[in-house]
Amino acid sequence: EVQLLESGGGLVQPGGSLRLSCVAFGFTFTNYAMTWVRQAPGKGLEWVSTLSGSGATIYYAESVKGRFTISRDNSKNTLYLQMNSLRAEDTAVYYCAHFGSDSFDIWGQGTMVTVS
Amino acid sequence: SSEVTQDPTVSVALGQTVRITCQGDSLRSYYANWYQQKPGQAPVLVIYGKNNRPSGIPDRFSGSSSGNTASLTITGAQAEDEADYYCNSRDSSGNPWVFGGGTKLTVL
Numbered sequence A: 001e002v003q004l005l006e007s008g009g010g011l012v013q014p015g016g017s018l019r020l021s022c023v024a025f026g027f028t029f030t031n032y033a034m035t036w037v038r039q040a041p042g043k044g045l046e047w048v049s050t051l052s053g054s055g056a057t058i059y060y061a062e063s064v065k066g067r068f069t070i071s072r073d074n075s076k077n078t079l080y081l082q083m084n085s086l087r088a089e090d091t092a093v094y095y096c097a098h099f100g101s102d103s104f105d106i107w108g109q110g111t112m113v114t115v116s
Numbered sequence B: 001s002s003e004v005t006q007d008p009t010v011s012v013a014l015g016q017t018v019r020i021t022c023q024g025d026s027l028r029s030y031y032a033n034w035y036q037q038k039p040g041q042a043p044v045l046v047i048y049g050k051n052n053r054p055s056g057i058p059d060r061f062s063g064s065s066s067g068n069t070a071s072l073t074i075t076g077a078q079a080e081d082e083a084d085y086y087c088n089s090r091d092s093s094g095n096p097w098v099f100g101g102g103t104k105l106t107v108l
Helices: none
Strands: A003-007 A010-012 A018-025 A034-039 A045-051 A058-060 A068-073 A078-083 A092-100 A103-107 A111-115 B009-012 B018-023 B033-037 B044-047 B061-066 B069-074 B083-090 B097-099 B103-107
Touching (some): A003 A092, A003 A103, A018 A034, A018 A092, A034 A078, A034 A103, A045 A068, A045 A092, A045 B097, A058 A068, A103 B033, B018 B083, B018 B103, B044 B061, B069 B083
Antiparallel strands (some): A034 A045, A034 A092, A068 A078, A092 A111, B018 B069, B061 B069, B083 B103
């Protein structure tokens, strides 16, 4: 069964850092791009960052560019999101998602990040 | 930057047909994908590409597109379809991908 499991969320002060992880199960991890999407409390979905399977191609939303770094360890089937210089507006549930058929076709359960 | 917009709320009577729309310039070039999200749960992909349903998604869900508007149609809405629905597509300007603001569907 394909599954994504995020971890690493928590409470952090403004200006602080946090690293999220997403472990993948049930598919050949290195063959697929992976994405982070976030959702602020009571708000809609916001695309954050996408990383190709090889790690060679990276995209960031303008709202996080220069502060967040996406990476992956294909030997561990794990996707990461290093978040620095955190702001109150970064408070959200962060989801990792598998990118397939030009869509975000499989989602993890999310991990909550609170900046306060 | 480009964006796609959705009506914030839509309602439908049980068993009737409802259309949820998404508008934006990017939809003239790219298909929309549709996600269903129930309270406290992660989003689930229900329609992708021209009109494709992932395994396990009921065939009452369908997608279509015309000009700058993409639509998700639920034919014979069920109580369990009450949820938030988000469209998303690639974007030709600004961020590579964009989400609509979401539509809260109420089944009466």
